[in-house]
Amino acid sequence: MPCRRSTRLSYRPAPLTLPDAASAAGTDTIGAWTTVTTPQASEAKWQAMWRDDGTYEVDNDDPRPPFYCLCMYPYPSGAAHQGHVRNYTFGDLIVRHKTMGGHAVLSPMGFDSFGLPAENAAIKTGVHPRPFTDDRIAQLKASIGRLGAVYDWRREVRSHDPSYMRWTQWIFLRMLDAGLAYRKRAPVNWCPGCQTVLANEQVLADGTCERSGDVVTKRDLEQWFFRITAYADELLDDIDGLDWPERVKTMQRNWIGRSEGAEFDLVVDGRPEVAVRVFTTRPDTSFGMTYAVVAPEHPLVGDLTTAGQAEAVAAFVARVSTESEVERQTAEGPVDKRGVFTGSLVINPFNGKAVPVYLADYVLMGYGTGAIMAVPGEDQRDWDFAKAYDLPIVRTVAPPEGWEGEAYTGDGPAMNSEWLNGMAKDEAVAKAIDWLEAQGIGKRTVNYRLRDWLLSRQRFWGCPIPVVYCPDHGAVAVPDDQLPVLAPDDVEFRPTGESPLKFHEGFLATTCPTCGGPATRETDTMDTFVDSSWYFLRFTDASNDNAPFDPATATHWLPVDQYSGGIEHAILHLMYARFFTKALADVGAVPKGIREPFTRLFTQGMIRLDSTKMSKSKGNLVSPDEFFVREGADALRLAHLFVGPPQDDVDWEGVSIDGTTRFLQRVWRLGAGEVGTTVDRDETDADREVIRATHRLIARVTDEFERWSYNTAVAGFMEHVNALYKYAQTEAGARTETLAFAVDTMLALLAPMCPHITAELY
């Protein structure tokens, strides 16, 4: 056999000692006649080409049909972690798939760059959060680039960029104009040692401050709210039309928590001028009320407490003030410590009987009226409380025959209820409410679990709320032409965590826009969820200096055709973004027709390691960087796609980069003509079977892409490659034309998953 000089392509993982992959020249020469292409060199080459050619940049007047594909923009935590890899692999797959299908795909990326970690780092190191954040963005951007995910970087948005902050503040002011932003007092976590407000995250499980160890209490502050509850019904109703995972839609519905029922007054025994208003969804059970409960922070607590009970009530209220809502609703610990008698009685208007009023930790001021009638016969929590405090239990709904449970919450004929007896639940509810209304002591109401959105944060590293306080004019909006309000750079971070804005005279001192007199700036900044509630709109028109975005341009791209991100955002972020879209349409910033931001949503599962969530704070991150260097981005992308259903959580232990690396090597050999023998001949049955199998692969993968069943699509590719190996290795060999068709077709289908190797081979 003549020994001639040839170019041999080999696709093997490079050793970790390879020089920096990005700067590798593209080929290495091994010996005199073999040229090896490494995945790393190939990937760097294609990534540079996509970037330099602007292959995936789209203009707003692109004639192709528009498709807006968006992944939730990341908080810049430093180099990318596997959660980013997973999310952006799914997103990139869709971007490439839709682009191949002839769409103008808007694929933007940005950074959710305000937040607590940068501020904590500033307090620890004294470095201003901005350079810290910019540095982390650079790291994350580089990691994302090595994954081969393609974005139109001309549209990059950063929450902390003044050109973005300006419009975040502008939107706040439009909300204020429309009456959708307002101030009221609300409790915060207060650390008496640090003299500062703490985030929930900064409060340890035992209720102490993570910095000082002091017991954290609640303190009321005047704070800004968005009136999201004004949209409760629309937010609820519009869920039906969304192409979202059912579980997310269910969580959103439950979060809004619409419930129909009644409110009515319970008059204090012997003091007709004092009444406690209660909300109930079960007015049909009112005859079974054997006590009432008000929240420990209820304004009437002082009024209701008798002298004899004052000490016990005070102690109870003090203890509850150190507990979180979750703790208060957890039925752990001794039940008899969960409430206290106020000493007062109220009259049950249905039967005229006096029943005791208690405080209990499980009744929250933020829900309903902050007070309930307790009906232990038909509510398990009331049942447990009644047992612990030796209160009577009267059933007013007859349980089914053979009932051995405690409280019965189902339907059944009313009993022990005078004029309601025998009625089924719905009828009895209606009758009871009619009676309350006729008596003039109550009415039919709808209650929501959803609360208004508290957006004030007592922090430095966030977008300042553009308001000043004038002694004569109160809270006054900063005029549009003075935006953005920027925090100063010459600030000192205190070890207590207190916002430096509160002590910066140059920032604080200003003039009233109304009267020109001296005024003080608001020092609170906005919740970072405000930034993320409209960034998808800014992406459509990211460099607009005259408006947050041009309404016509926004209409061209919106709503987002495919949104994807982690399941952990199923409620808050998505609810707030939906609210902003509706509210902005109503204040005229977004065309009226756009009521929902995200047509189709995909939520991916989380990455866990040893069954705990993989996160920087837990210190169990597995960086993708070593995989980029060793196996290459395509192998890592494929490993994420193959490990299991995208919506399921992934235990990192189960991710096998070896299988997908090996598969890509087999694809490479097949594509490079290194497998078996090829011959030119007329079609045989074996050839026709390969052609049929290739068409079956097209149908299968197309369907599985549509269903997000990427793991089985990868299995399909593997089966195809295995079959082609068998085919080419038979004695008869493979027909050249047939094998080329089978391989080329597969490469085209595989391209959105593994863009580098398929581009290199194609």
Added chain:
RNA sequence: GCCCGGGUGGCGGAACGGUAGACGCGGAGGACUCAAAAUCCUUUGUCCGAAAGGGCGUGCGGGUUCGAUUCCCGCCCCGGGCACCA
């Protein structure tokens, strides 16, 4: 506590009422090699059996169905969210 998910070989998973375990990892055996790596081929739920074959198997207990991993009810366990982490 409330709300939402999940539980299938040694491991990740497949099977959208119809042959449980596709595909991959790991294991075993073989080919190639002086040898190793890599690669290629075969095999691999479990128990009994030399084999043929058979028993058992989708967290637990019931139910619907000709037929259930799949649908229903009740448990157990694991994970996520709970409004100031993002």
